[in-house]
Amino acid sequence: xxxDYTPFPYVAPPxxxxxxxxxxxxxxxxxxxxxxxAIDLAQQGVRSVVLDDNNVVSVGSRAICWAKRTLEVFDRLxxxxxxxxxxxTWKVGRxxxxxxxxYSFDLLPEEGHKYPAFINLQQYYVEQYLVERAQELPxxxxxxxxxxxxxxxxxxxxxxxxVETPDGTYQLEADYxxxxxxxxxxxxxxxxxxxxxxxxxxxxxxxxxxxxxxxFETDSPERWFWFAPPFHHGQSALLHKQxxxxxxxxxxxxxxxxxxxxxxxxxxxxxxxxxxxDTPFRLDWMSVYKFRCAKLDxxxxxxxLFVGDSAHVVSPFGARGGNxxxxxxxxxxxxxxAVLSGDAPAALLDSYSEERCHGSAENILNSSRATNFMTxxxxxxxxxxxxxxxxxxxxxxxxxxxxxxxLSQPCSLHxxxxxxxxxxxxxxxxxxAPVGNGxxxxxxxxxxxxxxxxxxxxxxxxxxxxxxxxxxxxxxSRRYGAGHYLIRPDGxxxxxxxxxDRDQITAALARAKGQSR
Amino acid sequence: xxxxxxxxxxxxSIYNALMQAHAGLSEAESHxxxxxxxxxxxxxxxxxxxxxxxxxxxxxPASSV
Numbered sequence: 001x002x003x004d005y006t007p008f009p010y011v012a013p014p015x016x017x018x019x020x021x022x023x024x025x026x027x028x029x030x031x032x033x034x035x036x037x038a039i040d041l042a043q044q045g046v047r048s049v050v051l052d053d054n055n056v057v058s059v060g061s062r063a064i065c066w067a068k069r070t071l072e073v074f075d076r077l078x079x080x081x082x083x084x085x086x087x088x089t090w091k092v093g094r095x096x097x098x099x100x101x102x103y104s105f106d107l108l109p110e111e112g113h114k115y116p117a118f119i120n121l122q123q124y125y126v127e128q129y130l131v132e133r134a135q136e137l138p139x140x141x142x143x144x145x146x147x148x149x150x151x152x153x154x155x156x157x158x159x160x161x162x163v164e165t166p167d168g169t170y171q172l173e174a175d176y177x178x179x180x181x182x183x184x185x186x187x188x189x190x191x192x193x194x195x196x197x198x199x200x201x202x203x204x205x206x207x208x209x210x211x212x213x214x215x216f217e218t219d220s221p222e223r224w225f226w227f228a229p230p231f232h233h234g235q236s237a238l239l240h241k242q243x244x245x246x247x248x249x250x251x252x253x254x255x256x257x258x259x260x261x262x263x264x265x266x267x268x269x270x271x272x273x274x275x276x277x278d279t280p281f282r283l284d285w286m287s288v289y290k291f292r293c294a295k296l297d298x299x300x301x302x303x304x305l306f307v308g309d310s311a312h313v314v315s316p317f318g319a320r321g322g323n324x325x326x327x328x329x330x331x332x333x334x335x336x337x338a339v340l341s342g343d344a345p346a347a348l349l350d351s352y353s354e355e356r357c358h359g360s361a362e363n364i365l366n367s368s369r370a371t372n373f374m375t376x377x378x379x380x381x382x383x384x385x386x387x388x389x390x391x392x393x394x395x396x397x398x399x400x401x402x403x404x405x406x407l408s409q410p411c412s413l414h415x416x417x418x419x420x421x422x423x424x425x426x427x428x429x430x431x432x433a434p435v436g437n438g439x440x441x442x443x444x445x446x447x448x449x450x451x452x453x454x455x456x457x458x459x460x461x462x463x464x465x466x467x468x469x470x471x472x473x474x475x476x477s478r479r480y481g482a483g484h485y486l487i488r489p490d491g492x493x494x495x496x497x498x499x500x501d502r503d504q505i506t507a508a509l510a511r512a513k514g515q516s517r
Numbered sequence: 518x519x520x521x522x523x524x525x526x527x528x529x530s531i532y533n534a535l536m537q538a539h540a541g542l543s544e545a546e547s548h549x550x551x552x553x554x555x556x557x558x559x560x561x562x563x564x565x566x567x568x569x570x571x572x573x574x575x576x577x578p579a580s581s582v
Contacts, residue, residue, distance in 0.1 A: 366529070369529050369530075369532075369533050372533070372536065373532070378539070378544075378547075379544055380539045380542070380544060380547040381536055381539070384532075384535065384536070388532075394520075395520040396520060396521050396522055397519070397520055397521060397522045397523060397524070399522075400522040400524065400528045401524075401528050401529075401532050403529060403532075406529065
C-alpha cells in the first residue's frame, strides 16, 4: 500500500498582518533534523518557529536506516518506541561476491540494549511521527508550512528573516537562526560559505518496490550487499527491507549514465525483474543520484547555526547522513537552551562546531573510504578490491577489509574542550544497559546526570541529577564498572570519577557548560 | 602465517594508504610498485618458512572472478 501524502495545513502567519515579537529560535526546514531540533528545544522549554517551503513529508523513502544511537535520541524526544514499533529491525549484514556468499556480520551481538543496531523506516514516517510529536507541544513549537525563507540578515544580536507565503511576504526576528534545509541549503549559498569536498562520478539507481514475497532466503530481514552482482551488470547492489513490504534496491550504474533515461519505468522494471524474477511487485519510488562528501569549516556563524545536510553531506553508504544530522541536534539542543536561558555563555555554541565538525569529518572519512572501495577508479584499484574479495572467502583478515559501508556509530568526543580527564569512557556516547525495570537511556539523558554505580552515592551538586544504582545489572557492571560518570544531556560522558569529590564534579560540570576552560 | 585479522581498527586507513600509493600511476608503474612492495615486505617477514607458506597460500587458485 502506497504511503498517503496528506498535506499539512497552511495557516496564514500572524506576521502578515502585524510585526511579531522576536522569537528565541527560528528553524528553517521541517525535515527530520529541523523537526527533531524543535522538539529537543521544546522539551527544554525553548520556543521555536519552524519554517518550511513545502507542506508534505519527504516524497520517497530517502533516508531509511536509523542507527541505535539515533533511536536513543528519539527515545529522549518521545518518539523512540513508535519508530521502533513501525520500523523493520535488522542487525545482520550479508555480503556476496557474484552469487557466492562471502560472509555475514552481526552488528549487535549482545543483549541488554533497549534499541537494536538499526531499524529501517522510510523518511516519510520519521517526519510524520516527528510532526505529530511537535503538534503535541503547540505552545512551544510553531510549525509553519508553505513559509519559504527568501533572505536573512544577521544583525549581530539577532537575525532578520524574510519569508514568502501564499498570502504575501513578511519578516521575522530571531535570537538564533538554525539552518536545517538539507544539502542544497539556500542559507549556506546566500552566505557564500565554502563547501568543499570530494565528488563521486558514479551514478546510483535507488528503487523502492512493494512485494508480498520476501526476496531474502533468511527468516529475518537483513542487509544484503553484492559486489559484482549476478543480476546486474555493475559493480554493486544493495537490498533492504522497509515497513509495508517495501524493499529498497540500490544499483550502481557507473559514471557514463544518463540519469534521466535511467529513471524511467521501461529501464527500471527489467532491472528489478532480473533480481526478483517472476514475483509480482509494484514500483513505489525511484531516483538516480550522484553524491559528494563535503562539509562547512564551521557550523556556527554568529547567530546562524547549521545542522544536518546543510552543514555536511556524505555518501549514503554507512547511513551517516540522517544519523549524523540527529547527532547534530542532540549536541546543539541543550547548548542552545543553556545559552538562551543564561545558564551558559554564548561561547558554548563554539563547542557544537568543534564537536560536530569532528563527528562529520569522521563520517566523511568513513563514507569516502567505503565509496572508494565500492567504486574502483583504476584497474589497479579493481585488482586489489577483487583480491580482497577472493581472499575473504577463506581468510578472516580480508573480510575485515571489505568495505560496503561502515555503519553509523556515534563519534567519541574524547579530548574535546568540554570533556575532563582521560578515562577511556570520557567522550564516549552512553552505552545502554538494563536499569531497574527500564533502561539507562531512559534515565540518563536530557539533563546533566551523575551515574553512580556501587555503594557510594554522590554528593548533591546543583544542576546535576543524581542516578545512584547500588545494585547494578550485570550488563551495567560490565559496561561501566563501579564509579561515578558525569553524563551530558546528549548522553556523552564528559567526566569519570573513582570517588565522588564535590569540587571535582563541580569543576567538570562548569567545564562541560563552557563556563571554564 | 597470520590469516586472522591483524590490523584491528586500522584496516580501512591502511587499505586507503595502499590505494593512495597507486594514485596517478600507469598500470606498468603500479605493477612495478607492487613488485617492490612485495620484496620489501618479504624482507620485513624474513622467516623463510613463513614466506614459503605465504607464497603457497597466495598461489592457490582464486576461486572467483
